[in-house]
Amino acid sequence: MFLKTHKTASSTILNILYRFSEKHNLTVALPYGNEPHLGYPRCFHSSYVEEFKTLENKFNIMGNHLRFNWQQARVRRIMPNNTFYFSILRHPALLLESSYVYYKTFSPAFRNSKDVNEFLSSPWSYYNLTEKKNIYAKNNMWFDFGYDNNAQYDDRYIQFGLKNIEQIFHLILIADFFDESMILLKDILCWDLDDVIYFKLNVRSQYSIQTLNPENKEKVKEWCALDWKLYKHFNNSFWIKIRERMDLKRLYKEVDLLQKRQKELMETCLFEETAIEHYQIKDKNMKPFQAGHARILGYNLKQDLDNKTLNICKKMIMPELQYTAHIYNSQFPFKKKKILV
Known part of the structure; x- marks a missing residue:
């Protein structure tokens, strides 16, 4: 069970899980009907899963966006008792900048400011506690784990949350160390290297990235204090888990193998050397969803691929909604299922 947090490279991980599910003919807990998410931003309920009554406890993988119920009972109705729970976090400053651009037209807190630096210079001038669509503007990771993103900073409350997350989740990955995260995930799940090979998905064009000034980078730690505490705690535990399972020499040897294999696949699959602007994508069915002021990149495949290679490459680049x-x-x-892109 992967808790897919927002703007944390989680779409790339979901692609990995989808490919693994197809490789091994596994059953995925998917959003009901034409919904893209499992009820988000409402707290998860089993009815948000397609065929949850007939397939109860028979699902192998769950990974679409949902707001976790930290009491966990509702997810336990869907997934077997021996389920492995994991998620991913990202530095709050990088996450907030990404959220700002991506949800610019959706979140009122972002909509009324010129750019992310103006927003952070005086966030309370734009942020309304009662506006539900502002969840992306303050402690969004804390919210995704099922807690109150507007809660007052309180050490006992924070420790309560961290302890609960540790009791439920077996592993928390760190997006800022994505390749290291993939090696740790592979090691814990006893997967092969090719199971965690990836092409970056849902990545923004450089033209839609805003640069936080140093002062505002520090302000994020105060504005998103719950996310900052969450990130610091599990960034530390991430490296503890690495050291428990391997030394750094082995880690970076495997990271190097991962990157070499990734480069090989990109050379095999892609017409261009890297991701391209959405308007350059020739296959309309492979265009990623464009949100807010973000410009999401995609890929073109080579034209002369044999059927087996084409199938592998196509799954590597397939955007989340289409997959x-x-x-x-x-x-x-x-x-x-019909999904409008």
Whole structure:
């Protein structure tokens, strides 16, 4: 069970999980009907999962966006008792900048400011505690784990949350060390290297990235104090888990192998050397969803690939909404999911 947090490279991990599920003919807990998420931003309920009554406790993988219920009972109705729980976090300053651009037109707190630096210069001038769509503007990771993103900073409350997360989740990855995270995940799950190979998905164009000034980078730690505490705690535990399982020499030897294999696949699959602007994508079915002021990059595949290679490469670059629909239609062929991109 992967808790897919927002703006943390979680779409790339979901692609990894989707490919693994197809490789091993596994059953994925997918959003009901044409919904893209599992009820987000409402707290998760089992009814948000397609066929939850007939497939209860028979799902192998769960990874679409949901707001976790830290009491966990509702997820336990969906997933077997021996489920492995993991998630991913990102430095709050980088996350907030990404959220600002991505949700600029959706979140009132962002909408009324010129740019992310103006917002952070005086966040309370733009932020309304009662506005539900402002969840992306303050402690969004804390919210995704099921807690109150507007809660007052209180050490006992924070320790309560951290302890609960540690009791439920077996592993918390760190997006800022993504390749190291993939090696640790592979090691813990006893997967092969090719199981965690990835192409970056849902990545923004350089034209839609805003630069936080040093003062505002520090301000984020105060504005998103709950996220900052969450990130610091699990960044520390991440490296403790690494040291428990391998030394740094082995870690970076495997990271090097991962990057070499990734480069090989990119040279095999891609027409261009790297990700391209969305308007340059030739296959309309492979265009990623464009949100807010973000410009999401995608890929073109080479034209002369054999069928086996084409299938591998196509899954590597498939955007999240399209892949979700593909998995859904494979599992429930008589229902057919339609997702507007």
